[in-house]
Amino acid sequence: MREAPDAIAFKGLGQIFKTDSGSVEALRDVNFAVKRHEFVAVLGPSGCGKSTLLRCIAGLLAPTSGSVDVFGLPVTEPRDDIGIVFQKPTLLPWANVEDNVVFPIKHKTGKVNHEHRASAREMLKMVGLEGFEKRMPAELSGGMQQRVGIARALLLNPDILLMDEPFSALDALTREEMGFELLRIWQASPKTVLFITHSINEAVLLADRVLVMTGRPGSVLCDLQVPIERPRSIETTSSKVMHDFSGQLRSLLLKRAA
């Protein structure tokens, strides 16, 4: 029997942006693969092309060279089996929480039925927002708004979840709490996750594998398996193995920068 294709596979991907002041090479020869239901963190400094990677997978950006395959097929346009969580929750301020979660269906098809609303409420329950269905986004805290953003991305039950620094706008405590929440959600509903971050601790705590990127042009510096067993908990954050591994990543990133 043939082996199942990787969920995501970058094949020599390069991206060059043309601007008024010349062209900027954002990504050069990116090669890596993500297996189905794997949680991969992409770690790197700002401006190293992390978000560009994500937009290529989402089919929002055509690569200048090379290709991205999703489940064995080259990405040429946006797919239905990919959900995106953005850096900011970007909810619709005029719609309540439930309407925000069903928005992708309403936007795609033009109408929403009872089943969709039921599954939206189920998603809200999963992200810990039961009872907040009729609240308006402005009434929620930043962390709660991002939970709505996650529920919205999960609604169409995507195989792949792309997360673009989803917790970077939150305060440190909420950020840590949301990390554990994401682990809980991921264990309850396994997905292939590509998680973009510039926080070493966040990458180590959440991911199976960490890809360290360097910038200008962005490329993958190294691809490391996280040597920490699951399930992970608050105790994990203070363990020696986490400390050592984070230290290793830090010196990699800093050496590169210096």
Added chain:
Amino acid sequence: MTSLDSFAASFSSARPKMRALMARLPAGRLRLVLLPALTFLAILVVWELATRVFHIPSYVLPAPSRIAGGFDSIPFGRWVEHVWATLRVALMGYAISIAIALPIAIGLTKSETLSACLYPLLVVIQSTPVVAIAPIIIVVLGAEDAPRVVITCLIAFFPLVVSTTTGLMATPPELVELSRSLRAPIHREFTQIRIPYAIPYIFSALKISITLSVIGAVVAEFVAAEKGIGYYIQFSTSLFKLPEAWAGLGILMVMSLGLFQLVALTQKIFFPWSLPK
């Protein structure tokens, strides 16, 4: 509310007696209505006294009582005709401005080519003094409502186009990406994301444009009309009947304020989320 309170606070801290007086005033919304009403009344009293004490001739500044008399110069039915003539032109011009401005704004947002073609033209139209072009328009389009409505449009539509375009462009890029990632039809990007996002911008423009529409209608009446408040003011001044002209001005102010409040109320009722906290 806050500026009013701080104003009242600075006032009352300076004068203990005043503070005692303020404390006796009802709190909250009633006070918000009462204070400006009392201020207005005080101005009227001072105005009335000043004109009598200093014997100011009525063609320089008529007393409020003389202006009130100005309302009696023509029968009520005639007033209604004048008000309706002005209101009709202002509202038609306003409605047409909205109907023109929204599609133009969507076009400007959607297509860079269209934006490059149209924007300079819009700026040229806006920088043409409407008062100067009004007589030409009247000659071209005749003496009916049509030229007056066109003049009103010329004044009212520009803020609508600019503000709506700004609003349509202010949509978070993530939501536009979400829309594209869902492969939704382009019209829904506008109906479900961009236009609702532009609502606060559209309403600030609607509020500006409604008062501009009244100005537009009056300017048109100054040039050529046989009815309307603008016509009445010009007619009265030409006969040196200044109290009557002031009465007309009072009606115009009430009309503008009323229309403005109507737009504000529409936003409050139908789009409460779009108001600043």
